Amino acid sequence: MATTGEQLPCDADGVCMVCKNKPQETETLNCRTCASLWHVPCLPQVPTTILDWECPDCSTPLLVNDNTVADAVSAPVPVTAPSVAGDLISAIRAIENDASLTDV
Numbered sequence: 001m002a003t004t005g006e007q008l009p010c011d012a013d014g015v016c017m018v019c020k021n022k023p024q025e026t027e028t029l030n031c032r033t034c035a036s037l038w039h040v041p042c043l044p045q046v047p048t049t050i051l052d053w054e055c056p057d058c059s060t061p062l063l064v065n066d067n068t069v070a071d072a073v074s075a076p077v078p079v080t081a082p083s084v085a086g087d088l089i090s091a092i093r094a095i096e097n098d099a100s101l102t103d104v
Contacts, residue, residue: 007044007056010037018042031055033089058089 008017009031015022016039023039029047030037033054040047047053095101 008042009055010039016042029053031058033058058093060090 006018010016010023010028013022014028014037019039019042021039023041027040028037029040029050031054032052034057036055036057038055044056
């Protein structure tokens with residue numbers, strides 16, 4: 001496991017940005033949301049599931065006006081447009097979790 005504390009995926013060539021090695025296919029996971037490739041031994045925690053795994057970037061809860069996504073769903077708060085590209089996933093998560101947008 002990497003000891004640097006960094007949480008970085010593999011680059012476009014498949015080289016881990018933490019340990020700088022190209023891992024074997026059996027040592028990597030793809031995020032279910034963003035499809036980025038991650039080197040399992042360099043993750044800060046061992047994943048509990050590999051079929052429905054989300055990377056550290058995509059699994060971070062969305063904060064909207066100091067509320068988590070769960071709070072935002074129970075008490076809707078207007079979500080402004082993402083200010084940075086990294087917030088796009090969080091905005092998508094908020095929309096996915098908004099119960100008022102489901103087809104019943």
